[in-house]
Amino acid sequence: MTGASGGLGSALACHYAAPGIHITLWGRNEDRLARTASLCEAKGATTSVRAFGLTDHDRALSLLGEADAARPLDLVILNAGVSDIRPEGAVTERVEAVWEAALVNYAIPVALATEAASFMAGRRRGRIALIGSVAAHHDLPFATAYCSSKAGLARFSTCLHAAMTPSDVGVTLIEPSYIDTAMSRRLDGARPFLVTPEDAARRIARAIGRGQAVLVFPAVFLLLKFVSALMPRRIAHRLLRMARVKQNAR
Numbered sequence: 001m002t003g004a005s006g007g008l009g010s011a012l013a014c015h016y017a018a019p020g021i022h023i024t025l026w027g028r029n030e031d032r033l034a035r036t037a038s039l040c041e042a043k044g045a046t047t048s049v050r051a052f053g054l055t056d057h058d059r060a061l062s063l064l065g066e067a068d069a070a071r072p073l074d075l076v077i078l079n080a081g082v083s084d085i086r087p088e089g090a091v092t093e094r095v096e097a098v099w100e101a102a103l104v105n106y107a108i109p110v111a112l113a114t115e116a117a118s119f120m121a122g123r124r125r126g127r128i129a130l131i132g133s134v135a136a137h138h139d140l141p142f143a144t145a146y147c148s149s150k151a152g153l154a155r156f157s158t159c160l161h162a163a164m165t166p167s168d169v170g171v172t173l174i175e176p177s178y179i180d181t182a183m184s185r186r187l188d189g190a191r192p193f194l195v196t197p198e199d200a201a202r203r204i205a206r207a208i209g210r211g212q213a214v215l216v217f218p219a220v221f222l223l224l225k226f227v228s229a230l231m232p233r234r235i236a237h238r239l240l241r242m243a244r245v246k247q248n249a250r
Ligand SMILES: NC(=O)c1ccc[n+]([C@@H]2O[C@H](COP(=O)([O-])OP(=O)(O)OC[C@H]3O[C@@H](n4cnc5c(N)ncnc54)[C@H](OP(=O)(O)O)[C@@H]3O)[C@@H](O)[C@H]2O)c1
Pocket: 002, 003, 004, 005, 006, 007, 008, 009, 026, 027, 028, 029, 030, 032, 052, 053, 054, 055, 079, 080, 081, 082, 083, 104, 131, 132, 133, 134, 175, 176, 177, 178, 179, 180, 181, 182, 183, 184
C-alpha cells in the first residue's frame, strides 16, 4: 500500500487489518506510518513499514520486488497522491508541482502496477487498485496537472484491467470525490458530498472484492461526469473558469 501515512491510506490499511494478514505500508512521514502500523497491529495484523519518497522510482520498484519475494502479494493498493492548484493570481501552476504530480499520481503508480501485474499474472492470482479522482472527468483550469495525471491513471487502469482479465488478475480504478483528509482540508471552500476516510475505505474494499473495473463515488459524480461529457466544451470551460478555488499552505 502506498500513501499509508495519509488519511485514506491509513483507513484502508486499518480496514484490511486482521489476524493472519500482513500489510506492507509505504509513505514518507515516519510518525504517521508508525501510527498506521500500530493501528493495524492492534487489530491483529503484522506490518512492514518503508519510509521513502516514491520519486525514487528505482527504490520503489526494488522494494516491490523484495516485498513480493518475501510474501507473494495478494493485493497492491497504489494510493499515494499529491494535489496542487494554481497559485492565486498566477496564469499557470508551478512547474515543480506539475512535475511532482506527473510522477507521483501517474508515472510511478503505472510502473508499480505493471510490475505487480507481471508477478501476479505468473501466479494467476492477485488484485491491484489504483486511486484516481473524479477530477479526471473535468478540465479544471486551476488544477491541470492533477486532473490530467488522474485521467492518465484512469485510462491506464482500464487498459490494464482489459489486459489482465485473462490472467485472473483484478484491476480496479477508484475515483473518489471529497474525502475528509489532509488533502481536501487544504482547499479553502465547500466540500460537497464529503465522505469519511473509513466510509471511503469500505466502499473501495467492496469494489476491489467484487473485481469491479471502476468505482466512482459518491454516485452523483458519475452523473456530473456524463453531464460534463455532453456539454459543449466551450460552455464547460467558461463555467469552469468562473470557479474560484483557493488552497491553504501545506
Ligand atoms: N482527499 C480527497 O478529497 C481525495 C479525493 C479524490 C482522490 N483522492 C486521492 O486519494 C489518495 C489519497 O489521498 P489522501 O486524501 O489520503 O491525502 P493525504 O492524506 O494527503 O495522503 C497522501 C499520501 O500520499 C503520500 N505521498 C505523497 N507524495 C508522496 C511521495 N513523493 N512519495 C511517497 N508518498 C507520497 C503521502 O505521504 P506522506 O504524507 O508521508 O508524505 C500520504 O501518505 C490520493 O491519490 C488522492 O489523489 C483524494
